[in-house]
Amino acid sequence: MRTKVRIINTKSSKDKFNEFLESTIKAFKQQQLPAWKPFFTCGTVLPSFFLLGIASVTIGVGLLFLSSRVQQFELDYTHCWPLYGMTSCAQRLEDNPDSEGCKCWYKFELNEDFESSVYIYYALTNYYQNHRMYENSMDSYQLSGKLQASSDCAPYQYKEIYGQLVPIVPCGIVGNTFFNDSFRIWRHDLISDLAQEVPLLFTGISWPSDQNMFHNPIEVVYSNFTNPPNWRHRHIWQLDPKNPNNNGLRNEALIVKVVYSNFTNPPNWRHRHIWQLDPKNPNNNGLRNEALIVWFRTAAFPEFRKLYARINHLIGSVYERSLPNGHYFLEISYNYPVIKFDGHKSLIISNTSWIGGRNSFLGIAYIIFGVIELIMTLCLLFIYKKYGMRYS
Amino acid sequence: MQAVLSSDFSIAQFRFLERLLLVHGRWSYLRMCKFLRYFFYKNFTFTLCHLWYAFFSGFSAQTLYDPIFISCYNVFYTSLPVLAMGIFDQDVDDRVSLRYPLLYTPGHEGLLFNKLEFLKSVAHGIVSSLILFFIPYGTFRNAVSTDGVNLDDHQLFGTVVSTMLVLVVTAQIALDTAYWTIFNHVVIWGSVAFYFATTLVLSDLFEMSYLGALRMTLSSGQFWFALFLVLTILVVPVVATRFYRTSTQPSLSDRCRYKQRVSRLRARPERLVRRGSARTSRRSVRSGYAFAHQEGFGRLITSGKIMKQHKSEAPTPMP
Numbered sequence: 001m002r003t004k005v006r007i008i009n010t011k012s013s014k015d016k017f018n019e020f021l022e023s024t025i026k027a028f029k030q031q032q033l034p035a036w037k038p039f040f041t042c043g044t045v046l047p048s049f050f051l052l053g054i055a056s057v058t059i060g061v062g063l064l065f066l067s068s069r070v071q072q073f074e075l076d077y078t079h080c081w082p083l084y085g086m087t088s089c090a091q092r093l094e095d096n097p098d099s100e101g102c103k104c105w106y107k108f109e110l111n112e113d114f115e116s117s118v119y120i121y122y123a124l125t126n127y128y129q130n131h132r133m134y135e136n137s138m139d140s141y142q143l144s145g146k147l148q149a150s151s152d153c154a155p156y157q158y159k160e161i162y163g164q165l166v167p168i169v170p171c172g173i174v175g176n177t178f179f180n181d182s183f184r185i186w187r188h189d190l191i192s193d194l195a196q197e198v199p200l201l202f203t204g205i206s207w208p209s210d211q212n213m214f215h216n217p218i219e220v221v222y223s224n225f226t227n228p229p230n231w232r233h234r235h236i237w238q239l240d241p242k243n244p245n246n247n248g249l250r251n252e253a254l255i256v257k258v259v260y261s262n263f264t265n266p267p268n269w270r271h272r273h274i275w276q277l278d279p280k281n282p283n284n285n286g287l288r289n290e291a292l293i294v295w296f297r298t299a300a301f302p303e304f305r306k307l308y309a310r311i312n313h314l315i316g317s318v319y320e321r322s323l324p325n326g327h328y329f330l331e332i333s334y335n336y337p338v339i340k341f342d343g344h345k346s347l348i349i350s351n352t353s354w355i356g357g358r359n360s361f362l363g364i365a366y367i368i369f370g371v372i373e374l375i376m377t378l379c380l381l382f383i384y385k386k387y388g389m390r391y392s
Numbered sequence: 393m394q395a396v397l398s399s400d401f402s403i404a405q406f407r408f409l410e411r412l413l414l415v416h417g418r419w420s421y422l423r424m425c426k427f428l429r430y431f432f433y434k435n436f437t438f439t440l441c442h443l444w445y446a447f448f449s450g451f452s453a454q455t456l457y458d459p460i461f462i463s464c465y466n467v468f469y470t471s472l473p474v475l476a477m478g479i480f481d482q483d484v485d486d487r488v489s490l491r492y493p494l495l496y497t498p499g500h501e502g503l504l505f506n507k508l509e510f511l512k513s514v515a516h517g518i519v520s521s522l523i524l525f526f527i528p529y530g531t532f533r534n535a536v537s538t539d540g541v542n543l544d545d546h547q548l549f550g551t552v553v554s555t556m557l558v559l560v561v562t563a564q565i566a567l568d569t570a571y572w573t574i575f576n577h578v579v580i581w582g583s584v585a586f587y588f589a590t591t592l593v594l595s596d597l598f599e600m601s602y603l604g605a606l607r608m609t610l611s612s613g614q615f616w617f618a619l620f621l622v623l624t625i626l627v628v629p630v631v632a633t634r635f636y637r638t639s640t641q642p643s644l645s646d647r648c649r650y651k652q653r654v655s656r657l658r659a660r661p662e663r664l665v666r667r668g669s670a671r672t673s674r675r676s677v678r679s680g681y682a683f684a685h686q687e688g689f690g691r692l693i694t695s696g697k698i699m700k701q702h703k704s705e706a707p708t709p710m711p
Binding site for chain 2: 123131132135144208209307352373384388
C-alpha cells in the first residue's frame, strides 16, 4: 500500500516577509507595480461636469445673496470744508503742512438699521502701500520691542534734534506715513433733539497673530536689574497687572515714555508721540497700539480700506443689536494730506456676513462659470453622441 | 566591458533590442515629453503672477510671494510629483507595447513635444496665471473677515495665491499622471501636505510680516470658495479637451489603453510578429554573441529562410 505523504507548507513569517519584499522589489524593477490607471469615460466625465455646473450656479446665487445682505455706507471726505474758513481742509494742509486741527463736519443718514457687528473703516485710493521701497522701509525687529536704529529705514532712521541724531521709533516710511485722521460720530435723536456720541472700540481691530508680534519694550527698562531674593518669581512689573498706573515703580504710561526717551517720533508725526497714541488704554499704547499694527499690515492694492474702530454694542444701550437708522453727525479731524498724489479718503461704515464684506465678484464669477460649464457639458454630450468613436 | 562602459545603453543579447526600443524607449520618450511640458507650464504659472502684480504695485518689482515660498517652490513643493511621473509613468503595458509596434510612431514624428506643444504649455501657463491672480484679486480686494479685520493685505494675498498655485499645479500633475503607483500617491499628497506644514511653521523665517498669514487665509470663507472656483476653472477645460480628443480622435495609444482597461490582455507570444526571437524558449547551440567561438546565426540569416517566413505572414489586424 502506498501511503501518501503530505508536505505541509510551514513558512515562517520572516520568510513570508522576505518573499513579499522580494516580490515588491521585483515589481519595482520590472515596472510592474500595482497602479491605478485612470481613464476618462463618458460615464464619469459628463455627469460630474453637469453636477459641477449645477453646484456652481447654486453657490454663486448663494454668495450673491449673502453679499447683498451686507449693509455699507461710504462717504468720501477728501475735499471737505471746515465750518469756518475760506479753503477746504485739503487746501489748508497743502498750503501749510504744519497746520493742525482742521475739523470737518458731515451730516448723514442711515436708511436702515445696520445689524451688529458694525465696523468703521477708512479707505484710501491711489496709495501704493505695496510698493517695494515702501514695504522694505520698516524694521520688524524694532516693532517687536527690541529698539534699535536700522539702516533699512533710511532716510527715516534718524531725526536731527538740536544738532544731535536721534533714532526714530517706528522708523521707516511706513511709520512716518501713519494715518492720523480721527473720527467721532454722534447720533441725532430726533425725538429728544439730543446728540449722543456713538461709542467706539479701538481694540480688537488687528490680527491676533500681529498683536503677539508687536511689543512695547517694557521689560527692557528693568532688564538690567532683578528683583529682591525674597520676592522669588514675582517681578516689579507684575505687582498690579490689572492697573497699569499701579504697576512697576509707578505708572505704565510714564514707563512707556521713559523707555522711548532715547528715541523720537517720525517727522510727519509732528507733536504726536508713540506713547500718546491711546492714553486712556495703556494696553493699546506705544507699539502695541492697534491702529499702528493695522497700518503696518501693508495693503496689497492701491485702493484699500483699513479697520479704524468697532462700534461698541453695549448691552442695554440703543446699539445693542445694531447701529440704528437715523441721522448722524460725523466730525473728522483732517490731518492726512492726500490730494498731492490724487488720492481720495473715505469713511466706510459696514457690517459683515460670514464670508466677509460686500463683494459680489465671487458670486457673479461662480454663476458665469456654472452657466458656461452647463453649456459646455451639453455640447460635449451632443458631440459624443454624434461623433464619438465607439470602441469595438 | 569597455564597450559597455562607454555606451549609453548596453544589452546582453540582440533579442533585448526590441524591448529596449518598443517598451523602454517609447516610455522614456513619453515620460520626457510629459515632464518637459509640465515643467514649462508650472514655471510660467508661478512666474507670471508677479507680472500681473506689477500692474498693481506701481511696477516696483515687488514680489507677490513669501521669499521662503519662492525658494522652496521648485525644489520641495512641486519637484517630487513630476519626478515620480518621470520615473513610473506608462501609458500602456509592456506587453501591449510589444504587440502594437505602431505605438512607437509618435516618437518618430516628434508628436509629443515640439514647438507647438511648447507654445501650448506656455499658453496654458499664461491662462492659469491670469486665473490664479485675478480671481483672488476680485475676491480679496477690500476684503474683510467675519470679525471685520482686514484681509486685503499684501502678505495674505501672496499666501492665497501661493496656496492656490501649489494646489493647482498639483492637480495638473495628478491629471498628467497616467499610472498611479504607491510612490505617486505618496509624493503628490505628500507635497501638498508638506507645503502646508512648512508654511504654517516657517512663515516667519525671513519676513516677519508673513506670520499668521496662512492661518488667517485658511480660516476665511472667501478663500475656500475662491479656491474651489479656481480649481474647477483650471481643471475642467483640461479634462474636457482630453475627453473630447479621446472620444472623437483617439490615438492608437488611447485605443490600446481602452482595450487594456476593458479586457485583460494576456501575452500570446505565438501570435506575435517577432517570429525570429521566439526561439528564446529553445536552447540553441548557436550564439548571438559577436565574439563567441561557437557557430553563430550567419548562415541561417544569409540563407533567407527567416525573411521568407516574414513575407508569407499576414499582418495582425488592428482593432
